[in-house]
Amino acid sequence: MKSLPRYPGQLDWLKRLFEECHQAFLADRPVDKALGAAFRRFPNLGAKDRRFYGTAIFGLYRYWGWLRGTVSPDPLLGLYLAYFLEEEPPSQLWSEALGLPAAPDFPPRGLNAKLAWIRTFVPQANLEDLTPKFLPPFGPSTLEALSQRPPTWIRLAGNGKFSLQLGQIKHHRHQHLNTAIALEQPLDLQPYLGEVEIQDLSSQAVGLACAAQPGQSWLDLCAGAGGKALHLWQQMKGKGRLVLTETRESTLAEARERFGSTKGVEFVWLATDHNLDLGGGFDGVLVDVPCSGSGTWGRAPWLRWQLTPKVLAELAPLQSALLAQGASQVKPGGVLLYATCSLLEVENQGIVQAFLAQHPEFSLAPFADPLTGKPTAGERLVLPEEEDSNGMYFCRMKRVV
Numbered sequence: 001m002k003s004l005p006r007y008p009g010q011l012d013w014l015k016r017l018f019e020e021c022h023q024a025f026l027a028d029r030p031v032d033k034a035l036g037a038a039f040r041r042f043p044n045l046g047a048k049d050r051r052f053y054g055t056a057i058f059g060l061y062r063y064w065g066w067l068r069g070t071v072s073p074d075p076l077l078g079l080y081l082a083y084f085l086e087e088e089p090p091s092q093l094w095s096e097a098l099g100l101p102a103a104p105d106f107p108p109r110g111l112n113a114k115l116a117w118i119r120t121f122v123p124q125a126n127l128e129d130l131t132p133k134f135l136p137p138f139g140p141s142t143l144e145a146l147s148q149r150p151p152t153w154i155r156l157a158g159n160g161k162f163s164l165q166l167g168q169i170k171h172h173r174h175q176h177l178n179t180a181i182a183l184e185q186p187l188d189l190q191p192y193l194g195e196v197e198i199q200d201l202s203s204q205a206v207g208l209a210c211a212a213q214p215g216q217s218w219l220d221l222c223a224g225a226g227g228k229a230l231h232l233w234q235q236m237k238g239k240g241r242l243v244l245t246e247t248r249e250s251t252l253a254e255a256r257e258r259f260g261s262t263k264g265v266e267f268v269w270l271a272t273d274h275n276l277d278l279g280g281g282f283d284g285v286l287v288d289v290p291c292s293g294s295g296t297w298g299r300a301p302w303l304r305w306q307l308t309p310k311v312l313a314e315l316a317p318l319q320s321a322l323l324a325q326g327a328s329q330v331k332p333g334g335v336l337l338y339a340t341c342s343l344l345e346v347e348n349q350g351i352v353q354a355f356l357a358q359h360p361e362f363s364l365a366p367f368a369d370p371l372t373g374k375p376t377a378g379e380r381l382v383l384p385e386e387e388d389s390n391g392m393y394f395c396r397m398k399r400v401v
């Protein structure tokens with residue numbers, strides 16, 4: 001591993017990019033989007049430099065619970081510690097710029113060892129500081145997994161030229177889903193999109209639990225940019241009717257672009273205060289609701305600190321309302337899938353139990369867990385530590401009458 005930075009100008013860039021990202025962070029905007037926008041404005045920054053800046057900045061938010069006191073007045077100390085905690089070696093140049101007599105030893109792996117290490121700089125640090133105080137504590141292995149970036153998972157959607165690329169990079173296939181592949185090295189997937197889709201393993205499991213069939217009609221109520229909808233359409237072998245609804249116009253446009261001009265697929269923009277009027281009668285409805293995203297904190301570490309009790313309290317009624325709307329579109333005998341990328345019970349089992357209590361026409365529909373093959377009673381919580389993926393909850397229900 002080469003230590004960075006190699007020249008002082010890289011520290012100036014790091015500071016500059018951090019300032020932009022931090023403004024986004026404080027305004028509850030996504031840090032990855034802010035960093036991506038900055039990179040587009042400065043196309044001369046090379047791929048290795050970008051990786052360096054991204055690692056230090058993402059690391060800072062991953063360990064923000066420990067490092068928040070180290071970024072002012074100069075963010076370079078916090079970024080330096082974050083780089084260590086991300087298991088990358090900062091160069092001597094960086095230690096000297098901070099006036100440190102010598103670089104500290106590299107921290108050992110694992111959160112407990114990292115905690116002991118960071119206490120040299122932040123004596124009051126504790127493991128509990130890594131979770132917002134108002135949330136119930138996560139188990140140690142979940143907290144550990146949420147402190148690491150999972151690999152990029154892809155779904156093989158075609159069967160042609162992409163397989164050739166796989167021979168050239170480190171990867172592993174999922175033991176049950178042979179179309180799910182974790183890339184262990186960076187790879188530009190842009191030329192292969194369509195052949196492969198970037199889709200987390202847990203999200204692929206949701207698609208498979210839907211088990212959409214050719215010729216059926218499906219509604220994806222919170223379609224986003226169409227990640228799960230593309231998977232449904234693949235299961236339907238391009239035959240039947242698929243309706244994507246979404247409140248963000250630009251996101252729906254992205255989904256439309258990913259599908260191209262596919263006959264049988266409809267895109268419907270909804271106002272936030274919409275009355276859903278799609279005629280009902282769907283064989284299946286997927287309700288992949290907006291949520292805290294707590295299962296994705298390994299990939300998007302800033303989200304952990306942008307969640308507040310108010311945000312969480314506002315999500316529950318929206319999630320319940322969307323589930324009820326989705327339910328209204330399911331035909332008797334049809335299926336309803338509820339999904340979140342959250343690990344929090346209030347957004348998962350809490351919403352489903354309240355729904356089932358109010359809707360006796362629905363009941364849990366058992367399915368085989370796509371990740372293990374084992375039977376479930378109708379719901380599944382994928383923990384991020386199980387398979388090095390995002391965490392996700394999904395529940396399959398059936399309309400009985």
Ligand SMILES: C[S@@+](CC[C@H](N)C(=O)[O-])C[C@H]1O[C@@H](n2cnc3c(N)ncnc32)[C@H](O)[C@@H]1O
Binds near residue numbers: 226227228248251289
């Ligand atoms: C978890 S994301 C969906 C991700 C998407 N299913 C995928 O697989 O890529 C939730 C989506 O719900 C959308 N949304 C928020 N409020 C909504 C509403 N009232 N009706 C429909 N969609 C809504 C958000 O804009 C967001 O794109």
